[in-house]
Amino acid sequence: MILKFLIHVIILVTCPIHVNVSAQHHRPIAKPGCDSRCGYLPIPYPFGMKGSECYAGKWFEIECRNTSRYRNYNHAPYLKSIGVEVTSIDVEEGTVTINHPVYRSNCRIKDSQPLNQSLEGSPFVYSQGYNKFVVVGCNIIAFLQSNGSEASGCVSICDDHDNVDDIGKMELLNTDCNGKYCCETSLPLYLNEYTTEIKGLKENGTGHHECSYAMVVKQDRNSYQDYTGDPLKSYYSLTHGAVKDLDMVPAVLEWEILNNLDLKLPAGHHSHCYDTNVTSSRYKRSGRRCSCEVDAYGSNPYVAGGCSQPANLRPNAYSNSDSYSGSHHWYIERTNRTKSIIKGVSISFGSVVLLLVLWRVFKVTKKIVVKKYREKIFKRNGGLLLEQRLSSGEVNVDKVKLFSLKELEKATDNFNTNRVLGKGGQATVYKGMLIDGTIIAVKKFKVQGKIEEFINEFVILSQINHRNVVKLLGSCLETEIPLLVYEFIPNGNLFEYLHEQNEDLPMTWDMRLRIATEVAGALFYLHSAASQPIYHKDIKSTNILLDEKYRAKVADFGTSRMISIDVTHLTTVVQGTFGYLDPEFFQTSQFTEKSDVYSFGVVLVELLTGQKPISLLCPEEAKSLASHFIICMEENRVFDIIDERVMKEGQKDDIMEVANLASRCLELNGKRRPTMKEVTLELEGIRRLEGKSNAEERHNELVRSEDYQSWPWDEYSSTSEIRSTFDLNSRTPTLEDVHILTV
Known part of the structure; x- marks a missing residue:
């Protein structure tokens, strides 16, 4: 850019009479003959107004409504199909920012009905990357339910002396919502509708709560600096004012050109279009998007010429046909032209030298600035x-x-x-x-x-x-x-593999038992075998990855902490995932190694039942998988919720052993839970017994098929003797047991 500018300056200085500056070419953003602005906002195609030829289907129609809300503007754009106000449109990113309502609970006259804004069948979804589900209130649990099954949620706690009215005065402008007074969580992918539910946080998870607020809101991902150069927290910088005064907040919808629109996209030298799956997880290609090769303000790859470069400064033909008579006039003209040529060449040569010097200075300066900047960042990041x-x-x-x-x-x-x-x-x-x-x-x-x-x-x-x-x-x-x-771990995570099974790669009982043993061994290592004990703090099936041989790999240590040998617990704010969090943690705010044991217990129940940890469609007592499992254990009907494949492939005794182990991991009193060492040893013992039992069955089938005349009683006796050394009623095998079974 700087080089091009300097070249233009030199041309203008050295050849002033030979250059005629052409007017800059403006890129089109709307179709020919269509309005390209509503009030304060440009309206780029595929969005449009009035005639159907101005927009790509009914979902992209903009209605320009009369309004007096904005100074100097009498109109504001609305997405007609949804009825929400549009505040910005970005065709390069494929996003549209809207004003979205805030959900209130127990706020008396300002209470709002649960949101049910459906985008089903449209080219729009709520953006996971740009938005957050944010909740403000005291001692509450908030749920976001999608399509009746997909859900996320978070917990917001307060101190006993906190005034609820003060919570309503809080501004999101500089709030990080880490679980105290305010919490946040990510949206699920492909979210096209949702409802919100807020409950009071008590021991049983229900109860009365004060005025609370929940919203899907745009998170500003830009960073700002104060006069000292230090970064400022500004997560929701577009959301101004106290929470209690907010009726609308900005939210971002992502969009694509759906396949069923059958829209012919423009083909140009500076634009290209590509397949996308923004709105549906069922198809690898649910639509298309386009972008300009050169990112420039005001470009639009969806209209012809929308990505073209602005016209450069071009020299026009110039001729001077002065007429002279006589040799004297001819000589004077020739002399003047020679002087002009010499002067022009001298100026041009000097300008080229100056240009090269300036370019060199620019390159060296830029290199020094970048180096200094990276050194500053390196030091600030603890390099x-x-x-x-x-x-x-x-x-x-x-x-x-x-x-x-x-x-x-x-x-x-x-x-x-x-x-x-x-x-x-x-x-x-x-x-x-x-x-x-x-x-x-x-x-x-x-x-x-x-x-x-x-x-x-x-x-x-x-x-x-x-x-x-x-x-x-x-x-x-x-x-x-x-x-x-x-x-890089290639085969995704356990949650996807377990809850989205297919017949080509079934989740067998043997595989589930092996994965459980591997995860338990990894946690045992972190708790006791590492140089210093490490609490993971967010054990869940999505944080258990599967490698090329489908071996378990514990991942995501973003909230983990290393603990000194003489420290038994860690006091912290609420962090983790609802459905896996230790209930004792809500009472004490102290995270211990037994908190990881509880989370592992939930994963173990997931493997046994094939069910998700939270299901909002189930009755109240069955919404939490852990609670439902404990109730089934107490009522001796645990086999009613065990996965069919597990019941078909596993031995009932072994399944019951694992279920009893999971029940002990889910004890409400952390002191009564086993350690990860005990869990690991017990799972290894069950796996060895399972393998031995399968081997015996195969051996017995082989003997019967060959119809032996005599039975090898001596060999069978020795096998029974070895098996009897392991106490099937014991929940935890000893090291001696494991040794015998290994032999």
């Missing part, structure tokens, strides 16, 4: 502290690496959205490939935390060396928020 840890030997240099930003940008194609493996409340994970061919997963955090905590977490993960824990490869400290680099 010096980490280098100190590396040099001290606290971190194994052979195991971890400090990656450069350039290296990771090349590996992930500049963090291309097509490389996204998954999105969570705190981070987005991208797939990448290093120069040596190593496939990696790069975790890019959305919110900046305390540097000391990040460095400590990096040090913790660098010390973990277990086959069932995702391996940390390194980090990058040259960005505003540090990046973490992990090994």
Whole structure:
């Protein structure tokens, strides 16, 4: 850009009479003959107004309504099909920002009905990447229900002395909503409708609560700095005013051109279109989007010429046909022209030299500025502290690496959205490939935390060396928020594999028992076998990944903490996932190793039953899978909820042993729960008995098929003797038992 500008300046200076500046060409954003603005907002195609030829189907029709809400503007745009006000449209990102209502509960005259704004069948979904489900209130649990089954939620707690009226005066402008007074959680993918439910938080999970607020709201992902250069928290900077005064908040809808629209998209030299699946998980291609090759303000790839470059400054033909008579006039003219040529060449040569000098200065200055900036970011992200840890030997240099930003940008194609493996409340994970061919997963955090905590977490993960824990490869400290680099795990997570089964890859009883044993072993290692005990704090089936051989890998240590040997618990704010959280944690706010045991117990019940941890469609007593399982255990009807495949493939005694173990993990009193060491030993014992039982069955079938004349009673007696050394009524095998079974 600077080089082009300097060239234009030189042309204008050296050849002033030969250049005629042409008017800049404006890119079209709407179809010819269609209105391109409503009040304060430009309306780009595929959105449009009035005639049906101005927009791509009824869903994209904009209604320009009379309003007096905006200064200097008498009209405001509304999405006619949904009836919501539009505040911005971005055709490059495929988003439209709308004003979305706030849901209130127990707020008397301002109470609102549950939201039921359906986008089913439309090209719109609520954006998971741009929005959050935010709840403000005291001691409440809020649920977001989608299509009657998909759900998410969060918990907001307050101190006893907090005034509820003060909560209503809180502003979201500089709030991070970490669970105190305000909480947030991510939206599920492909969300096209939802309802909201708020309950009081008591021991039984129900009860009266004061005025509370819930909303789907746009989260501002831009970072700001104050005069000292330090970053400011500004998560919801577009949401101004106290919560109690908010009727509408900004929310973002993502859109695509649906296949059934059969719309002919423009083909140009500067635009390209590609397949998308924004609105449906059932199809790999549910629609298409377009983008301009050159990102420029005001471009629109959906109309012809919308991506064209502005017209450059072009020289026009110029001729001067002065007539002279006589040789004297001819000589004067020739002399003047020669002087002009010499002067022009001298000026041009000097300008070229000046241009080269300025370009060189610009390149060197830019390089210095970038280097200084990255050094500043490196120091602010704790680079010096980490280098100190590396040099001290606290971190194994052979195991971890400090990656450069350039290296990771090349590996992930500049963090291309097509490389996204998954999105969570705190981070987005991208797939990448290093120069040596190593496939990696790069975790890019959305919110900046305390540097000391990040460095400590990096040090913790660098010390973990277990086959069932995702391996940390390194980090990058040259960005505003540090990046973490992990090994790539190809087969998704346990939640998807368990609840979206297919006959080609069934979740067998043997596989479930093996995965449970592997996860238990990994947690046992973290709690006791690592150099310092580590509490994971967010054990759930989505954080258990499956490698190429479908072996379990515990992942996502974003909330984990390393604990000193002499510390038995950790006091913290509410973090974790509803349905897996230890109930004792709500009473004490103290996280212990037994809290991880409770979460593992929920995963174990998931494996036994094949059911999700939370189901809002079930009766009140069965919404929580853990509670429903405990009730079934107490009423001796646990086999009613065990998965059919488990009942078909497993031995009833072994299934009951695992169910009893899960029941002990879900004890409300943490002291009565087993340790992960005891859980691991018991699961290993059950697996060995299961394997031995299957081997005996195959052996007996072989003997019967060959119709032996005599039975090898001696061999059978020795086998029975070995089996009898293990007490089937004991819940925890001893090391001696395991040794005997191994022999």
